[in-house]
Amino acid sequence: xxxxxxxxxxxxxxxxxxxxxxxxxxxxxxxxxxxxxxxxxxxxxxxxxxxxxxxxxxxxxxxxxxxxxxxxxxxxxxxxxxxxxxxxxxxxxxxxxxxxxxxxxxxxxxxxxxxxxxxxxxxxxxxxxxxxxxxxxxxxxxxxxxxxxxxxxxxxxxxxxxxxxxxxx
Numbered sequence: 394x395x396x397x398x399x400x401x402x403x404x405x406x407x408x409x410x411x412x413x414x415x416x417x418x419x420x421x422x423x424x425x426x427x428x429x430x431x432x433x434x435x436x437x438x439x440x441x442x443x444x445x446x447x448x449x450x451x452x453x454x455x456x457x458x459x460x461x462x463x464x465x466x467x468x469x470x471x472x473x474x475x476x477x478x479x480x481x482x483x484x485x486x487x488x489x490x491x492x493x494x495x496x497x498x499x500x501x502x503x504x505x506x507x508x509x510x511x512x513x514x515x516x517x518x519x520x521x522x523x524x525x526x527x528x529x530x531x532x533x534x535x536x537x538x539x540x541x542x543x544x545x546x547x548x549x550x551x552x553x554x555x556x557x558x559x560x561x562x
């Protein structure tokens with residue numbers, strides 16, 4: 394009986410977030426979770442932005458490894474003028490066992506430039522949760538990139554950055 398109470402305690406403290414994790418995932422409700430690739434631009438503008446913003450990291454990786462770096466930019470333009478840019482840098486041992494490093498950048502409506510808000514090791518799938526979010530930014534659901542990670546990790550906008558919201562810890 395005590396174990397059951399402890400198990401239910403997180404649901405009482407954060408019912409919306411806890412239930413969101415229990416009742417739906419990109420695998421169980423694909424209409425709710427929009428894949429970043431399905432809503433992002435990958436055109437020359439996105440690629441140029443990615444290369445310009447990460448120019449120093451690209452140069453450092455290429456100089457350090459002697460290998461070219463693959464750069465992928467995914468740009469999302471929101472209706473109100475906000476923008477989100479996902480940049481993945483991949484290639485060679487420079488980026489460790491997973492072979493990639495990715496970052497998310499945001500720009501507020503009317504903003505002067507992109508601000509780095511999240512750095513990730515690896516480059517797994519990312520989904521927008523169309524039902525959960527803060528301040529107009531959807532929660533981000535990231536696919537786990539390692540067997541020791543949970544299959545999905547939820548990140549929530551704090552007003553300045555995205556912080557891990559689930560799983561706890």
